[in-house]
Amino acid sequence: MVPTTYYIALSAILFSIGIVGVLTRRNAIVIFLCIELMLNAANLAFVAFARQLGSIDGQVIVFFVMTVAAAEAAVGLAIIIAVFRHRQTINADDLRLLRW
Amino acid sequence: MGFALFFILAGLIILSAVGVVLNRHPVRSAMCLVATLFLLAVLFIFLDADFVAALQVVVYAGAIMVVFLFVIMLLNLSDDAPAPPQQSRRFSALVGASLFVLGLLYLLRQAGLLLPGPGMGTAVPQGFGSIEMVGLRLFTHYLLQFEITGLLMLGGVVGAVVLAKRKVG
Numbered sequence: 001m002v003p004t005t006y007y008i009a010l011s012a013i014l015f016s017i018g019i020v021g022v023l024t025r026r027n028a029i030v031i032f033l034c035i036e037l038m039l040n041a042a043n044l045a046f047v048a049f050a051r052q053l054g055s056i057d058g059q060v061i062v063f064f065v066m067t068v069a070a071a072e073a074a075v076g077l078a079i080i081i082a083v084f085r086h087r088q089t090i091n092a093d094d095l096r097l098l099r100w
Numbered sequence: 101m102g103f104a105l106f107f108i109l110a111g112l113i114i115l116s117a118v119g120v121v122l123n124r125h126p127v128r129s130a131m132c133l134v135a136t137l138f139l140l141a142v143l144f145i146f147l148d149a150d151f152v153a154a155l156q157v158v159v160y161a162g163a164i165m166v167v168f169l170f171v172i173m174l175l176n177l178s179d180d181a182p183a184p185p186q187q188s189r190r191f192s193a194l195v196g197a198s199l200f201v202l203g204l205l206y207l208l209r210q211a212g213l214l215l216p217g218p219g220m221g222t223a224v225p226q227g228f229g230s231i232e233m234v235g236l237r238l239f240t241h242y243l244l245q246f247e248i249t250g251l252l253m254l255g256g257v258v259g260a261v262v263l264a265k266r267k268v269g
Binding site: 001002003004005006007008009010012013014016017018019020021023024025027029030032033034036037040043044047048049050051052053054055056057059060062063064066067068069071072073074075077078079080081082084091099 | 113120129137151155160167171175196200208215219221222228231263
């Protein structure tokens with residue numbers, strides 16, 4: 001039997017890999033993929049805690065996280081398409097109009 | 101689930117997650133993420149979350165990733181341009197993330213014995229993680245949140261269509 005801590009540790013590692021991706025990659029779509037990775041790390045923690053507590057609530061929350069991820073992906077990708085039409089690029093380093 | 105199986109699965113998950121970050125081509129990154137999602141679904145099954153595992157495969161790996169792949173192919177992106185000297189940023193991201201992981205793992209080590217609840221070893225109620233149990237909870241206790249989620253989806257759909265259909269210039 002694997003203790004809950006191991007699952008949470010795996011979740012932490014996955015989340016950090018997502019952070020590294022968001023910080024180092026410049027392709028906006030890949031940044032989005034890394035955000036999905038971080039959301040899934042959170043999902044793993046929720047499911048592990050649901051099992052630990054013997055309560056179904058954690059799994060219900062995963063359902064909500066998935067809906068938010070779907071809505072975020074739809075709107076975010078629409079924004080990426082709009083940006084690409086304007087600028088012919090989705091390189092995050094080239095989009096510096098709002099950058100300080 | 102035995103330790104060996106868990107470590108094999110965890111290793112594969114971390115490997116494919118690293119693949120998402122390191123692959124130069126966005127399509128390969130997306131396929132690595134699909135692999136990660138599938139492997140996570142396997143972990144979910146071991147955690148008695150059958151319905152969530154099915155959702156993970158059907159909704160996440162099926163629907164959401166298809167949208168990503170569709171946009172990648174629509175924009176016909178080539179590989180990331182060869183990087184200008186950015187070693188410092190990469191280095192600081194790596195150092196920051198490893199410190200973050202180490203801090204989290206340390207915290208977990210400290211908190212690991214304090215976790216509440218019956219724990220992994222105990223048996224779960226009959227039908228734990230089934231559609232019936234999740235659905236019952238979702239449509240009674242979380243009904244308001246469920247309705248708000250519907251609003252969120254509606255807003256997302258309208259927003260996506262408005263943004264993607266807008267005329268340029």
